[in-house]
Amino acid sequence: MSWIEDYYGAWSADDAEAVAAFMAEDVVFEDVTAGHVARGPRQVRRFVEICAERVPGARYEVVRSHACPDTYAVEWVMQPMGVRGASYGTLRDGLITGNRDYWNGAVFTP
Amino acid sequence: MTAVTPTDTVRALLDLLARGAVHGPELAGLFAADVEYCYHVPTAPVVRGREAVVAELRTQTTHYSEFRYDVRSVTTTPERVVVERADSFVLPGRTDRVGFPVVGVFDLAADGTITGWREYWDTRTFAAQTRGAS
Numbered sequence: 001m002s003w004i005e006d007y008y009g010a011w012s013a014d015d016a017e018a019v020a021a022f023m024a025e026d027v028v029f030e031d032v033t034a035g036h037v038a039r040g041p042r043q044v045r046r047f048v049e050i051c052a053e054r055v056p057g058a059r060y061e062v063v064r065s066h067a068c069p070d071t072y073a074v075e076w077v078m079q080p081m082g083v084r085g086a087s088y089g090t091l092r093d094g095l096i097t098g099n100r101d102y103w104n105g106a107v108f109t110p
Numbered sequence: 111m112t113a114v115t116p117t118d119t120v121r122a123l124l125d126l127l128a129r130g131a132v133h134g135p136e137l138a139g140l141f142a143a144d145v146e147y148c149y150h151v152p153t154a155p156v157v158r159g160r161e162a163v164v165a166e167l168r169t170q171t172t173h174y175s176e177f178r179y180d181v182r183s184v185t186t187t188p189e190r191v192v193v194e195r196a197d198s199f200v201l202p203g204r205t206d207r208v209g210f211p212v213v214g215v216f217d218l219a220a221d222g223t224i225t226g227w228r229e230y231w232d233t234r235t236f237a238a239q240t241r242g243a244s
Contacts, residue, residue, distance in 0.1 A: 066192075068187065075230075084152045084230070102230040104230075105232045106233045106237070
């Protein structure tokens with residue numbers, strides 16, 4: 001599951017370019033809890049930058065994950081806050097075309 | 111005979127809940143003896159063991175009626191099923207439906223029984239709809 005580890009590693013490093021490199025041109029990236037929708041790698045890159053500004057130092061630990069040719073799912077923990085969440089996504093040719101993050105906004109407000 | 115897939119098992123579980131069929135043997139038969147269930151990660155306690163999980167589900171269904179789930183997407187492996195859903199139900203004393211998006215993660219054993227079930231959702235969505243309810 002190396003790409004998932006690499007992908008969350010890019011998030012942990014606040015590396016917006018690296019995160020965006022996982023995205024397809026037509027990606028729709030949604031943080032369901034935050035109500036934020038990013039369309040296309042450029043908006044995803046900006047979303048990573050916003051997250052880094054609002055939650056500096058956050059890093060993501062992958063708890064469980066699986067990836068199929070066209071879908072993936074990840075359970076993760078955002079540290080050091082200990083926020084647990086899950087993401088569902090779709091893939092095309094190894095690139096993310098859709099992602100939706102689910103976590104509890106009642107336990108953490110960025 | 112048609113093989114039962116992991117997705118079939120999870121849908122069977124959700125269908126039983128939607129029918130309110132929580133007192134028959136079918137529900138317990140879907141779970142492994144050592145199943146662990148958390149209806150809201152991370153704030154809800156982890157319920158361990160088949161009998162305790164069935165009891166928890168029976169208790170939950172006394173808090174609402176007309177449970178409905180709409181599947182948005184599913185991703186599956188032989189050991190895991192992840193279901194994105196829109197759940198809704200009716201609370202006592204109300205006629206409108208309370209709903210929220212949720213992703214459920216189900217772990218399955220080789221024999222097809224559910225060994226783990228974790229639900230991720232934003233409790234604020236639920237609270238916003240029930241605020242002020244008596």
